[in-house]
Amino acid sequence: MKVINKKILILFSLAVCVLLGYWIWLCLRPVEIVAVHQENNYSDVLVRSFPPTDKGKIIWWLENKNILKEKYGIPKPSPDGSFVVVFWDFGDGYKETDGYDNLCFKDMKPPMNCTEKNSLLMVRNSENTGSYFVLDSGTYRMNNKGDIVKNKSD
Structure with missing residues (x-):
């Protein structure tokens, strides 16, 4: 026994x-940035190997936002300072549209200009709300102390 x-x-x-x-x-x-698609103050970033945790994703953004600005010119704020950056899982790469629920990019010629909609992190900034992070599990903000706090309504 x-x-x-x-x-x-x-x-x-x-x-x-x-x-x-x-x-x-x-x-x-390491996170691999495959492509960046930009339209006005809205940026789509296609990535592979993004951190698996919410905290890891937010920390990655905070540690790499200056590099993203230097290398890719994102975020690209509007005159009032607002912007949106969405990180998407690149998954199986570009594909043809399914006519329904793929994310397709206007800056590429069809047919291979779409990817599946699998968002990993959305970073939003506006004059009224400041910066916040939207993930599948909820919305997070950084408080005055620099701590990342989940919104209570989520």
Whole structure:
């Protein structure tokens, strides 16, 4: 009986280590920016290997927003300072429209100018509300102390 318990414990420990290693790999792999599509003060950024957690996504934006501005010219605020930047999972790449629910880019010629709508992070800024972050799990703001706080209504 003790031998079986030891084997189960070893297998369980091994499974936990493999899952932990996979999670660490997911969190540490570099984000790949595949393309940027810009229209007025609205930017779509197609990415691969985006951080898996809400906090990781927001921190990635905060750490890389200056690089995005220098390298890609985004965000591109309107005269009143408002902008929207949406990060989309590039997934299987560009594809033809399905005529229904794909995200298609006007700055590319069809037919291969669309991608699936799988948003990972939306960064919005306006004069009235300041900057906030929209994710599937809710909306986050940065408070005066620099802490990222989830909106209570979400």
